[in-house]
Amino acid sequence: xxxxxxxxxxxxxxxxxxxxxxxxxxxxxxxxxxxxxxxxxxxxxxxxxxxxxxxxxxxxxxxxxxxxxxxxxxxxxxxxxxxxxxxxxxxxxxxxxxxxxxxxxxxxxxxxxxxxxxxxxxxxxxxxxxxxxxxxxxxxxxxxxxxxxxxxxxxxxxxxxxxxxxxxxxxxxxxxxxxxxxxxxxxxxxxxxxxxxxxxxxxxxxxxxxxxxxxxxxxxxxxxxxxxxxxxxxxxxxxxxxxxxxxxxxxxxxxxxxxxxxxxxxxxxxxxxxxxxxxxxxxxxxxxxxxxxxxxxxxxxxxxxxxxxxxxxxxxxxxxxxxxxxxxxxxxxxxxxxxxxxxxxxxxxxxxxxxxxxxxxxxxxxxxxxxxxxxxxxxxxxxxxxxxxxxxxxxxxxxxxxxxxxxxxxxxxxxxxxxxxxxxxxxxxxxxxxxxxxxxxxxxxxxxxxxxxxxxxxxxxxxxxxxxxxxxxxxxxxxxxxxxxxxxxxxxxxxxxxxxxxxxxxxxxxxxxxxxxxxxxxxxxxxxxxxxxxxxxxxxxxxxxxxxxxxxxxxxxxxxxxxxxxxxxxx
Ligand code: ARG
Numbered sequence: 134x135x136x137x138x139x140x141x142x143x144x145x146x147x148x149x150x151x152x153x154x155x156x157x158x159x160x161x162x163x164x165x166x167x168x169x170x171x172x173x174x175x176x177x178x179x180x181x182x183x184x185x186x187x188x189x190x191x192x193x194x195x196x197x198x199x200x201x202x203x204x205x206x207x208x209x210x211x212x213x214x215x216x217x218x219x220x221x222x223x224x225x226x227x228x229x230x231x232x233x234x235x236x237x238x239x240x241x242x243x244x245x246x247x248x249x250x251x252x253x254x255x256x257x258x259x260x261x262x263x264x265x266x267x268x269x270x271x272x273x274x275x276x277x278x279x280x281x282x283x284x285x286x287x288x289x290x291x292x293x294x295x296x297x298x299x300x301x302x303x304x305x306x307x308x309x310x311x312x313x314x315x316x317x318x319x320x321x322x323x324x325x326x327x328x329x330x331x332x333x334x335x336x337x338x339x340x341x342x343x344x345x346x347x348x349x350x351x352x353x354x355x356x357x358x359x360x361x362x363x364x365x366x367x368x369x370x371x372x373x374x375x376x377x378x379x380x381x382x383x384x385x386x387x388x389x390x391x392x393x394x395x396x397x398x399x400x401x402x403x404x405x406x407x408x409x410x411x412x413x414x415x416x417x418x419x420x421x422x423x424x425x426x427x428x429x430x431x432x433x434x435x436x437x438x439x440x441x442x443x444x445x446x447x448x449x450x451x452x453x454x455x456x457x458x459x460x461x462x463x464x465x466x467x468x469x470x471x472x473x474x475x476x477x478x479x480x481x482x483x484x485x486x487x488x489x490x491x492x493x494x495x496x497x498x499x500x501x502x503x504x505x506x507x508x509x510x511x512x513x514x515x516x517x518x519x520x521x522x523x524x525x526x527x528x529x530x531x532x533x534x535x536x537x538x539x540x541x542x543x544x545x546x547x548x549x550x551x552x553x554x555x556x557x558x559x560x561x562x563x564x565x566x567x568x569x570x571x572x573x574x575x576x577x578x579x580x581x582x583x584x585x586x587x588x589x590x591x592x593x594x595x596x597x598x599x600x601x602x603x604x605x606x607x608x609x610x611x612x613x614x615x616x617x618x619x620x621x622x623x624x625x626x627x628x629x630x631x632x633x634x635x636x637x638x639x640x641x642x643x644x645x646x647x648x649x650x651x652x653x654x655x656x657x658x659x660x661x662x663x664x665x666x667x668x669x670x671x672x673x674x675x676x677x678x679x680x681x682x683x684x685x686x687x688x689x690x691x692x693x694x695x696x697x698x699x700x701x702x703x704x
Contacts, residue, residue, distance in 0.1 A: 137206060140204070141171055142154075142157040142160065148197060159173060159174060160173055163218065166619075166623075172219065173193075173217040174216055175215045175217065187212065190212045198210060206222055207221055208220045231684070235607075240628075242284050243286055244285075245636065246287030247287075249287050249462045250289075250290070250463075251464075252455050252463070252464040253278055255276070256268060256385070258376055260372045261327070262323070262330075263324070264376055266523060269503060269557075269561060271468060274561075275385075275467040276697045277647070280697065281639055281695050284695060285635055290459055292387060292390075292391065297392040298397055299444075300351050303350040303354065304347040305333070306347075306351075306354065307333055307347045307350055323371075323372060326372070355441075383524075393444070396454065397442065397447065400446045400449075403435070403450050403486060404420075407435065413435065419437050419438045432478075433445055433482050445475060445482075452464070452491070462494050465498050468498075470502075470567070473497065477497075480492070480497070501564075501568045503569075503570055504571055526574070529553075530553065531550075531578060548701040551700070555693070556577040558585060558697045559585025560584065566644075566645065586704075589700055591685075592690055595682045596702055598679065601668065602675075611676060615674050615677035623657045627650070634646055651696075654688060654689060658685045
């Protein structure tokens with residue numbers, strides 16, 4: 134498609150001699166169409182050029198105005214305060230969008246990321262522990278980023294860095310040895326394993342001998358003892374069956390399940406390299422990397438006094454491995470903000486272990502807490518809310534709503550599943566990643582609110598318009614002038630920006646930019662729908678409006694899919 138931003142920045146670049154790629158990032162989209170379609174704020178140039186922003190704006194305008202008269206893409210430029218406001222040629226915009234819609238089902242898909250390797254580390258629940266709502270955000274944010282990067286042509290690898298290692302497995306093995314007849318693990322594996330763990334843990338506090346046996350089990354596990362390894366594998370398999378139920382229902386996928394255990398035999402290289410670079414210091418028998426001089430007061434623990442590695446060591450081994458294996462341009466960690474310090478530390482230490490290129494590509498996508506409002510739902514679900522209960526509860530609620538709104542609907546259960554999950558996914562991805570959030574299912578399931586179901590409902594509306602019309606016109610037959618009214622233009626401008634929105638999502642690792650966008654598009658379509666009759670006397674007008682409806686449906690569906698939401702065809 135024609136890139137209006139690029140045309141504008143190219144013109145300004147010629148006057149200011151500033152790199153046009155940089156200028157392009159300054160360009161904003163005004164909230165009010167009165168201020169044009171794009172605006173260029175001159176405030177950032179004021180310092181460098183030592184002039185007031187309005188003066189700069191007028192000077193630039195004077196030079197570029199003549200050139201703009203020569204091209205058809207831009208209609209005019211105006212100055213308001215320190216801003217240059219550009220008005221683009223609407224016919225060209227409409228034409229471009231229609232052309233693109235007719236070309237592909239995968240609107241907005243591109244190759245901007247071609248040749249770049251992205252690794253995304255997300256979800257990563259801990260074996261033998263429940264998959265609780267704390268892991269919901271990492272799972273869904275990671276999944277959405279994974280889909281979006283792929284859509285933009287990046288070579289993307291999704292990794293589930295399972296928490297499948299550590300001294301607690303020595304305890305689990307001991308608990309199993311002692312009480313295997315009391316717990317039927319097949320029946321309710323994760324809860325049973327949790328119970329065993331809690332019980333052995335308190336026993337260890339009372340009885341030093343038991344604790345010693347647990348340590349011995351872990352040593353055996355590390356050295357590859359068959360009994361211990363088999364048992365550990367069994368715990369892992371049982372947990373994975375439970376985790377996979379959730380991944381299946383949410384349609385979340387990974388390319389690798391290399392968890393912490395995978396790196397256990399790769400930590401020697403971390404230690405050796407740090408030794409060679411003389412970065413390791415002794416501290417109370419343990420070995421650490423001091424980070425004081427880079428402004429981190431807590432040193433990074435690398436090796437415990439008993440010689441064993443820790444979580445951080447395995448993460449460092451993983452960085453070395455990922456650099457070698459995936460040659461990544463970016464390696465993202467979608468992990469809660471409780472681990473901010475951990476990632477600061479390991480990213481610093483990584484500078485001693487991998488090339489600068491890789492160290493620079495490490496990024497912690499830190500997210501806030503999820504909580505439930507106090508009340509019925511949270512008491513019913515208990516304190517540690519399991520994702521499975523949250524999902525099932527929300528689907529049940531969606532079933533009730535649908536049964537009431539549309540009792541004759543076919544495939545009610547299938548639709549309720551999509552709506553329930555859509556509500557959860559959208560709610561999770563509509564808050565800015567770093568902020569805390571509340572999951573309240575009345576809000577999340579409100580068909581009229583800024584929710585997943587609202588987007589699904591709008592999509593369903595586009596489908597029913599098409600069904601009523603009984604046809605989709607050809608894009609070549611659409612007369613542009615029938616789509617230049619205020620309401621159609623609002624939609625088409627949003628559609629034009631779709632790819633840009635996806636690029637912003639990946640630049641900022643922020644899926645909420647896409648969820649916001651989909652709400653704006655759904656709202657714009659609702660206004661259009663309320664203002665315009667679609668099935669009308671004038672066939673040309675009708676064709677244009679049906680085509681626009683078809684196009685909006687496509688983008689809503691595609692965008693939702695990138696968040697991890699599926700669309701029902703009816704609801
Ligand atoms: N298993 C960890 C947890 O539940 C998250 C692991 C995140 N990934 C990583 N490479 N450290 O807290």
